[in-house]
Amino acid sequence: MPTIDCCSQPGLMPIESAREKLLQALSPINGTEILPLAQASGRVLAEDVSSGVNLPPCDNSAMDGYALRHEDLSSGLPLELIGKSFAGAPFDGVVNPGTCVRIMTGAALPEGADTVVMQEHVDAQGESIRVNCEVRPGDHIRRCGEDVAEGAALLKAGECISVPHIALLAAAGVGTVTVVRKPVIALFSTGDELRQPGEALGKGDIYDSNRIALLAALAQMDLKVLDLGILPDNKQSISDALQRAAKEADAIITSGGVSVGEADYTREVLEELGEIGFWKVAMKPGKPFAFGFLQGTPFFGLPGNPVSALVTFYQLAVPALSIMKGDQWSGPQTLQAQLLKPLKKKPGRTDFQRGVYRTDGSGVLVVEPVGTQGSHILSGLAVANCFIVLARESGSVEAGEQVVIEPLGVPLG
Numbered sequence: 368m369p370t371i372d373c374c375s376q377p378g379l380m381p382i383e384s385a386r387e388k389l390l391q392a393l394s395p396i397n398g399t400e401i402l403p404l405a406q407a408s409g410r411v412l413a414e415d416v417s418s419g420v421n422l423p424p425c426d427n428s429a430m431d432g433y434a435l436r437h438e439d440l441s442s443g444l445p446l447e448l449i450g451k452s453f454a455g456a457p458f459d460g461v462v463n464p465g466t467c468v469r470i471m472t473g474a475a476l477p478e479g480a481d482t483v484v485m486q487e488h489v490d491a492q493g494e495s496i497r498v499n500c501e502v503r504p505g506d507h508i509r510r511c512g513e514d515v516a517e518g519a520a521l522l523k524a525g526e527c528i529s530v531p532h533i534a535l536l537a538a539a540g541v542g543t544v545t546v547v548r549k550p551v552i553a554l555f556s557t558g559d560e561l562r563q564p565g566e567a568l569g570k571g572d573i574y575d576s577n578r579i580a581l582l583a584a585l586a587q588m589d590l591k592v593l594d595l596g597i598l599p600d601n602k603q604s605i606s607d608a609l610q611r612a613a614k615e616a617d618a619i620i621t622s623g624g625v626s627v628g629e630a631d632y633t634r635e636v637l638e639e640l641g642e643i644g645f646w647k648v649a650m651k652p653g654k655p656f657a658f659g660f661l662q663g664t665p666f667f668g669l670p671g672n673p674v675s676a677l678v679t680f681y682q683l684a685v686p687a688l689s690i691m692k693g694d695q696w697s698g699p700q701t702l703q704a705q706l707l708k709p710l711k712k713k714p715g716r717t718d719f720q721r722g723v724y725r726t727d728g729s730g731v732l733v734v735e736p737v738g739t740q741g742s743h744i745l746s747g748l749a750v751a752n753c754f755i756v757l758a759r760e761s762g763s764v765e766a767g768e769q770v771v772i773e774p775l776g777v778p779l780g
């Protein structure tokens with residue numbers, strides 16, 4: 368039995384260094400676009416935004432009730448009702464001593480009034496009212512500008528716009544925002560054996576699951592895709608596609624052809640046309656991942672094996688694409704969980720085993736490997752809800768040990 372990982376070899380780059388190199392080599396793309404606010408969720412703001420108005424724009428009522436002068440309450444006398452103030456139809460007059468105005472939630476506080484009393488605390492008789500409980504001056508008034516003052520900063524350039532941000536900007540009357548434009552990602556699969564799902568399979572053919580999954584993942588990241596389809600294992604077609612991609616896209620993602628087989632041309636062609644930044648990472652699966660540049664356009668060569676393609680996409684391409692989008696990438700989101708079954712591992716590569724984590728009956732976070740872990744076993748990846756991450760130099764792990772997990776399904780970049 369070998370005691371080392373047979374796929375590990377000298378010169379494999381640790382995944383942490385690979386990520387660092389990617390993050391150092393990439394920067395947010397240039398170019399902005401103006402979007403209607405409602406379409407800006409998840410986009411990165413390109414300019415600071417400040418408020419052109421006070422929020423609320425004027426003193427207004429927080430309750431349905433009566434607007435009055437607090438000092439009038441000390442006499443105990445009834446107050447004369449002189450009008451109504453609705454949200455959108457304010458009372459125009461003045462609340463003079465001894466008078467009050469019926470007021471609805473959100474309606475402007477009439478001049479002269481300094482307090483609102485909820486209608487539940489008032490006895491109304493015809494055109495006069497009596498307040499029947501203790502009231503403090505200024506009760507139930509929402510002050511002009513108490514939420515946001517005119518001119519105050521609302522959001523800073525570089526922030527990712529959330530739905531609550533949109534509510535705030537809309538409330539401040541912002542109709543459009545200038546955001547970083549979406550990076551365009553050129554995508555293709557290589558392999559003579561690949562067919563589009565829905566087509567008939569010939570002998571030795573398989574369906575192109577990588578490109579379809581990556582199209583979905585890129586859409587989930589809100590990136591634009593230049594889909595260059597399935598390419599045969601042919602240097603000329605790969606060269607043509609790479610050159611078109613370098614001209615038309617901000618980044619290139621390919622699957623397949625980065626290993627050492629006789630029909631593995633992708634990395635070879637990239638090396639001829641552009642430059643390889645690094646090739647082969649100390650990770651399992653995903654070792655043959657290649658990164659480089661073609662005429663200034665970054666290139667991510669994902670391995671063809673379907674689990675390897677998605678693991679390298681999540682672990683290496685997502686951080687890089689997040690940076691290009693103008694987002695922050697603050698490292699993988701990890702948790703600690705107790706391993707329920709032993710895992711075999713040889714030192715040499717960081718292992719991303721597929722697992723299912725949950726909280727057990729006593730509130731402990733536990734994780735169970737999904738079973739077969741081959742880099743062609745998509746059924747395991749499909750049921751997994753996390754990666755179990757075993758450090759590069761670690762060996763096998765026993766049941767009961769604490770392991771690091773990375774939940775899947777958290778927002779991508």
Ligand SMILES: Nc1nc2c(c(=O)[nH]1)N[C@H]1C(S)=C(S)[C@@H](COP(=O)(O)OP(=O)(O)OC[C@H]3O[C@@H](n4cnc5c(N)ncnc54)[C@H](O)[C@@H]3O)O[C@H]1N2
Nearest residue numbers: 556558575576577578623624625626631654670671672675
């Ligand atoms: N002698 C060695 N052989 C291999 C090594 C090695 O170090 N020495 N590395 C292995 C590892 S690890 C991986 S991962 C694969 C990666 O190979 P390629 O990136 O060159 O990918 P292909 O050879 O084109 O395909 C590998 C495998 O994946 C299937 N495939 C390819 N594209 C797709 C797709 N779009 N959808 C679904 N499945 C796809 C393909 O049919 C192959 O079965 O190399 C190992 N070999």
Ligand code: MOO
Nearest residue numbers: 652653654675742
């Ligand atoms: O790393 Mo490959 O991706 O093990 O199958």
